[in-house]
Amino acid sequence: MNVQSPPTDKQRIEKLQGLGSSRKRVEDARFTQGKGNYVGDIKLPGMLFGDFVRSPYGHARIKSINKDAALAMPGVVAVLTAEDLKPLNLHYMPTLAGDVQAVLADEKVLFQAQEVAFVVAKDRYIAADACELVEVEYEELPALVDAFKAMDADAPLLREDIKDKMEGAHGARAHYNHIFHWDCGDEEGANKALADADVTVEEMITYQRVHPCPLETCGCVASMDKINGKLTLWGTFQAPHAVRTVASLITNIPEHKIRVVSPDIGGGFGNKVGVYPGYICSAVASIVTGVPIKWVEDRMENLSATAFARDYHMTGKLAATKDGVITGLHCHVLADHGAFDACADPTKFPAGFFNICTGSYDIPVAYCGVDGVYTNKAPGGVAYRCSFRVTEAAYMIERMIDILARKLDMDPAELRMKNFIKKEQFPYTSALGWEYDSGDYHTALEKGMESVAYKALRAEQVDNRAAFERGETRKLMGIGVAFFTEIVGAGPVKNCDILGLGMFDSCEIRIHPTGSAIARLGTISQGQGHATTFAQILATEIGIPAEDITLEEGDTDTAPYGLGTYGSRSTPVAGAATAMAGRKIRAKAQMIAAYLLEVHEGDLEWDIDRFQVKGNPEAHKTMKEIAFASYNQAIPGLEPGLEAVSYYDPPNMTYPFGAYICVVDIDVDTGVTDIRSFYALDDCGTRINPMIIEGQVHGGLTEALAIAMGQEISYDEIGNIKGGSLMDFYLPTAVETPMWTTDFTTTPSPHHPIGAKGVGESPNVGGVPAFSNAVHDAFAHKGLTHTQMPHDHWRVWKTAQKLGLTD
Amino acid sequence: MIPGSFDYHRPSTIDEAIGLLASHVGDALILAGGHSLIPMMKLRMATPEHLIDIQDIYDLSAISIGADQIDIGATVTQAQLIHSEELADCCPILRETSLQIADPQIRNLGTIGGNVANGDPGNDMPAIMQLLDADYVLQGPDGTRTVKARAYYEAAYFTARSENEILTSIRFAKPPAGHGSSYHKQKRKIGDYATAAAAVMLEVSNGSCTSASIAMTNLADTPLWAEAAANALIGSALDADAIAAAVAAARAITNPASDGRGPAEYRTHLAGIMVKRAIETAHARAG
C-alpha cells in the first residue's frame, strides 16, 4: 500500500523557499550559459551605431570643428556637435545634482575624454574610423587639477556657462569654481570640545578618486517610432523610471510616449545611475534619422568619462578624555566633483549622507562641513557600492579612531568598545541628526574578536615585532579593525528626492488562477539577484512557493514607478513594498477563504500557505485554492481576481552594521602586502537569502580590497588621465583575492515590515577602512599615523623607507 | 578601442610569409598570438594595412632538444613551454618564467617569437634569452642570419630585425646539468607586466660559484643583461658580500620609467631585491 502522509509543517515551509532559505539564484541559469540579454545583445533592423570624438585635453577652447572628411566617408550618416543640439536646447542636460552638463562640448572642453562630437554610422567600425576624421582645432588652456587650488584668486575659470550664476543649486557659491557649501551640526560646540579636551587628534584623510568599473560598460539603444511617436530607450539604467521622467522633461516628449527598458545589467555599482551624453545623443540621432541607434562605450571611455566615485579630502579632528571617551568630532571635506556636478544624491544632501560620519560611536557633539569644487576632471561622484558618501564617512571616522587609539596608546578595538552606542540607546539620534533604528555593536565586535582570536593575534604581533628587530624577519604583521554603521534605504519622501522625485519604491503582484504569480517592482537588479530574493519575501508572505513567482523589473511600460536600485535601497524600500503588497493579497485571500469555508474572517488564522479555521486546522483553504476561487466564484462584496500594488514610503532609513578584522603581512623590502585573513561580520537585520548575502559580501570585499590596495584614477598636472585602462586601474583577479570569512548577527530593523536592512554595500563601506587600518597597524609601533591610499606596493615601500626600515 | 581596417593573410609556409611581407613592406605586420599586437591595434598605436598570420606555418611550431642545443620555433606558445617536460628538465627557467606571464588564456595564444621579436620592454622572455645567450634566427628575402639576443634590442620597439624579416626560431646551448636558475618577478596583479624582475642562472662547485648570468626585465627601455653583476658572483661563495656587490652592479645599470608601478627610485630598489632573491633561489637549486 502506498499511503502518502500529508507534508509536515517543516516540509511545507521548505517547499516555499521563503525567508531564510539559501535558494539558488534563478538568474544564474541564463548567465552561466551566456544567455543573458544585455544592451550589447540588442539588435534591431536598420540599427546604426554612434561613437564619440573625445577631447585629448583637460582644458581647452574649441576653435573649430570640421566634419567634412568624416561625413564624406562611406557609411557615415551624421556627425552631431553642440551646434546641432543648440536649436533643440539639448547641448546641455540637467544633472541629478541640480547642475547642468554639456552633452557635447560647447566652445570649451573641461576634461580629457569629454564628448565633443557624436558620429553615427552603419557599423561601429566605420563610426570609429570616422571619429578619427573629425578635425577639431583646440587652444589649450591652463588646467585645474589640484582641488585645493580651485578657489584660489587666480585659479583658471572653468565653467564659463555659469560664471555669473553665483547662486547654485545648493546655495551661494563663494568662487567661480565653487559648487556648494553644505554643513551640519554644531561647529561652536565641536570646537569647544576640541579646546577643552585632554587629547585631540587631527588628520587630513584623502579618499582617492576611484571608479566602479562594472564589467559591462554603459550603453543604450534609442529607437524612435515615427508612426506612433514613441521613443524606446534600452539602456544600462539603474533607475529606469527616473530616466523616463528626466527624458520627458528635457525632450518635451510626453512621458507616456517614452518607454525605458533596463535589460540585464552587468554590474552597476553607481556607475549606471547618472544620465550620460551617449543616451541623449543616441535619442536625438534616432529622432532625426528615424532608425534605432546603438551606443556602447568601451572600457577606456567608461573609466575616463562616466561617473567616478569618491575624491574626498577629509580633515577630521577628534576630542577625547585621557581615558578614551570621545567628546567631539569636527570635520571638513573638500569635495572634487570634476567639471560638472553630476553626482547622484538626494536633493537636500549635496554631500550625500556624509553626516553619518559619527559612525558607530556615541559622540556628544559634532560638526561637518563640505565644500564642493570644480576641477578639470571627469564628472561623477557616485556611490560605488556605497550609499551616498557613506564609505567616505566610514573611512574617515574609522581611520580617526585608529589614530586616536595610537595617541592614547590604547588597543583600537578597546577604544571602539568604549565609545560604541549601547544597545539600550537605540533608537539613537546622532549628534548630526540621524535616527539609528537598531543595533547591538558590542555583541558584534565581541563575536568578531573571539572568532579571530584577537588577543592571540596581538600576542603574535608582539613576537613578530621583536623578531623584526632582531633581524629574523623582514615582514611586519598588521591587524586592522573596522566597525561601520551604514545608512541605507533612501528614503523617506519627506526628506529624500532626486530631481523632485520622492524616493519611495513599489511592487505590484498578480496571482494567476492556478496559484502562481507575477510580481513587478520599480527597482532593477544588476547582479543582486532580485528575481530570487524578492520572490522569497513573497513566498513567506503569501504562501506561494518562490519558484512559482515570476519577478519582473526594468520596463517602465509594465513595472510600477520606483526610483531604482542603488544605495542598498532595494530591500529596505522595494522589499518592504513587496511585503506590503503581499499582505494586501493575503487580506483579500482571507475574505475569500472565509466565504469558501463559510466562517467569519476573524475565525481564520494564517498557517504557512493557507488559511485555517482556528481550532480546526482540517478546515482550511490553501492559497492555491483561494487563487482559483478568486477567478471563478462570484463572491458577494468582493471584486474578482487577486492583485495588489503597494507604494512604500519608508518611515526611516535602515542602519546595517558590521565588524571587520583583517590581518596582513607586509614585506618591507618590496612593499608587497599579503592579506593573511579577513573576517567580516555583517548585521543586516532579517536575512532573506544567506547565500546571496554571502555573495554580496564577497563581491563588496573584493571591491574594497581593490580600492584600499590599488585603485586610483589620477591626473597629471595638465589634466591627462592616468590609469584610464585596465592595464593600470587595479581590478583584482581571483589570484589577488584572499579567502573571505563571513559571519553575522541579526538585529532586525524595527520599522521595516520584515526587519531587513540591506547589505550590498556594507562590505565596501567597512572593508576599505579594515584594509587600510591593517596596513597602518603594521607600522604603528614605528610611529606611523596616516598615509593616503591606495596602499599599493610602492607606496607601502615608501612608508617603510620613510620610517627607516629599508636598506 | 576598435582597430583600423586591414587585410588578413594566413600563409602556410615561411617562404609565402616572407613573400607577403616583402610585397607589403612598411604596411604589413606579422601576427602570431596577437596578444601584444591586437591591443596595440585597438588603441590605434599600430595601424597595419596587412596582417600576416603565421600560426599555420607548421615549421615554426616545434621545440627540439638536441644533445647540446635547444631550438624553439617562433610560434611555440607559452603554454607549450610550460607543458614540455623535457624542456623543464633541462632548462627549467622557461617554465618558471612562462608561468609568471599573464594568465592561462593569454599563455595559450602568446608565442615566444611574438614575445621576443618586437622589443617590448615589458615582456619577460627577452631577458631570459639574454640570460641564456640565445641566438635569434631571422629569415628574409635575402636568406637567413642570426643575431644574439644580447645584441638584438636597441630601444623600446626598436630591434636589429629589419621590417622584411621573420624571426623563425630561437637557439641556445643546453644549460649545463646541475645549474641553478630562478626568475623573480614582482607585478601588481595577474596580467600586469613586471614592476621589476630578475633572472639568474649559475653553477656552483665546491661551494664556489663557477659561472653566472643575470638579466632583468622592464627596468630600462630594453632588457638588461647584467654582466658586471654576474661577474661579482663568479669565484665567490655566494656570500652576503658577493650578493651585495651583484645587487649594486645590477641596480647601477637600471634606468626604469616612473609609472603606475612606482617611481624610478622604487623600481631600481626593487630590481636589487629581485636580483638578490633570484640569486638565493638559484643557489639553493644548484647542484
Ligand SMILES: Cc1cc2nc3c(=O)[nH]c(=O)nc-3n(C[C@H](O)[C@H](O)[C@H](O)COP(=O)(O)OP(=O)(O)OC[C@H]3O[C@@H](n4cnc5c(N)ncnc54)[C@H](O)[C@@H]3O)c2cc1C
Ligand atoms: C593582459 C596581458 C598581459 C600580458 N602579460 C605579459 C607578461 O607579464 N609578460 C610577458 O612577457 N608578456 C605578457 N603578455 C604578452 C603575451 O605574453 C605574448 O607573449 C605577447 O603578446 C607576444 O606574443 P604574441 O604571439 O601574442 O605576439 P603578437 O601580438 O602576435 O605579436 C607581437 C609583435 O611581434 C611581431 N611578431 C610576432 N611574431 C613574430 C615573428 N615570428 N617574427 C617577427 N615579428 C613577429 C608582431 O608583428 C607584433 O609586432 C601579456 C599580454 C596580455 C594581453
